Amino acid sequence: MLNISHNQLNKSVDITDSKSGKRVFHSNYYKYFNRFLGGSAILGFIILFLPWTQNITGRGNVTTLTPDQRPQTIQSQIPGRIEEWFVREGAFVKKGDTIIRISEVKTDYFDPKLVERTTKQRDAKALSVESYQGKVKANDVRISALISERRLKLEQAENKLIQAKYKVESDSIDLEAAKTAIKIAETKYNRADSLFKDGFTALKNVEDATVKLRETQAKLISQNNKLLASKNEVINAKVEISRVNVEFSDKISKAESDKFSAQSSQFDTEAQVTKLDNQVSNYKIRNGLLFVTAPYDGYINKVLVPGIGQTFKEGEKLVGIMPANVDLAVETFVSPIDLPLIHVGEKVRVQFDGWPAIVFRGWPNVSYGTYGAKVVAVENFITLSNGKFRVLLAPDEDDQKWPKDVRAGSGAFTMALLDDVPIWFELWRQLNGFPPNYYQPETATNKTAKKK
Structure with missing residues (x-):
């Protein structure tokens, strides 16, 4: 209670002889606390020498490995007028299926014979x-x-x-x-x-x-x-x-x-x-060409020129389509300071948005919900306005398969795995703002040179 009166209770009542007072004000209480602090210090010191896997993180999105498997739009090679639709959004179409029937709008081609x-x-x-x-x-x-x-x-x-x-x-x-x-x-x-x-x-x-x-x-x-x-x-x-x-x-x-x-x-x-x-x-x-057909097996994403009787020019986008069978990949972005640390063939861990995961950045082996990937391409120049380089990742055949329900365009969090260093070295590097250790991956040539 607050001492708002001149009648102070702690001076008139002795609580040291009470049961709780004996437990709190006993000298052993400080002894246990000191032991706890000492044990925590020893444990912390030991943890500083545990291995830590340096990594480079980045945000990206799911895409496809080859350009012909990425979402695209279907155009007409000739101008025309929409006469009939044969599909709806989300429908599955096979290669060669008719999507739209159009008619001529140029007088030079009106003659049916x-x-x-x-x-x-x-x-x-x-x-x-x-x-x-x-x-x-x-x-x-x-x-x-x-x-x-x-x-x-x-x-x-x-x-x-x-x-x-x-x-x-x-x-x-x-x-x-x-x-x-x-x-x-x-x-x-x-x-x-x-x-x-x-x-x-x-x-x-x-x-x-x-x-x-x-x-x-x-x-x-x-x-x-x-x-x-x-x-x-x-x-x-x-x-x-x-x-x-x-x-x-x-x-x-x-x-x-x-x-x-x-x-x-x-x-x-x-x-x-x-x-x-x-x-x-x-x-x-x-x-x-009066019948617009599907270029491959896929799903109709979005109709861009809806309606009947609407005219369009040649090359104008009519409808979007996504291939049914794709080889998924992830494109992520790294800062220029981290680009020398990325090499083709290196291992990367990927966390997909919407899939539960428990991630320990320094211990990827004990993380849950991440999937293996490897670097297949590194961009040689910056093409985006975010000032970062684009890195393309493909599934790692030696790791578990990616979720089958992942769709192109979904977000992804990536961790490129680098050298193993002690935790104290990583803390010292982070406090000083130094980049991760620069290294070159060992190739067959390097291994042969070392043996010689």
Whole structure:
């Protein structure tokens, strides 16, 4: 009680002789308390030398090991209008199941018989290609015929040239004979004239020699004319050869020009056929895109463009989907000061949000509710605004399996296990703000070097 009066009870009443007073004010009470303090000090000193596993903690979330197993959204490759839904949120779909049926919104594709009509255009162009091919073949036959005719005409003209040359040679010989004959006739005339003047022969012999001379001269002139005519035939034969070459070269050139024109039209039409083939294939594929299907087995998460009759653009997100079969992983984040302590393949303990756990950070072996993991990837640069590096963890095959009901996106608490040190060293490190012991994990190469 408070001493609010001048009548003090403790001075007037002695409680040391009471039962409780004997127990409290006895000297043994201090002895027991001192023993308790001494035992606690000894126990605390012993605890300071117990092993403590250094660790790096971090917060993260559950994800998947490979990118193709992570939640994604389904988009349409073409713009359209929603006509019918075949699923609801939370439904399970198999790969290839139809999710949405859409319709066209572009006027270029409104025609329901677009593929059929485009196919007919392609077939008509294909027939045009065949016609041009026939025209090219006809021109090839025509060119071959002209080449054969030119060869025959040239042989005929060359034969005429040879005949003309032989005739020139024959007329030249006849001319030489005529020249010889006129010399003989002149000699006979001169001899008859001399004998007539000397009176040894009759005038009739002179006149006969004169007639013979005139006949021989006429034959010489005629033979000259024949020779000139023969030479003229040689020239005409050469002109004929040149004319045949020119005429048939012109005809063959014209036929080749028609052939090349037909080939050009053929190639142009073939290009149009190829373009129409491409359009037919595109239209068929586009018709298949009017049904949005599931890319794999999974669950529909959330519809992003609800309703019927709503339009959307190409590439716009329509619905979210989560794969049914995934390899779970955990992404956690560590500070830059702790990054040198993280290595691929190291052991990590993981506590999932929603699963009961009793965690002793320094003694992971006596913790309950944590699961084993190992480091599979360490980010080389900071990509997030939190200033930390991302570390990807996969389940440890040597430890117990992760809970099957864990879902991607759940939270997780991670502890990367480092060296074992005494508790006094860990307390000293924490008080001074030093990082955990830097170390390199032992590899096969390091172990071999140590043995040597």
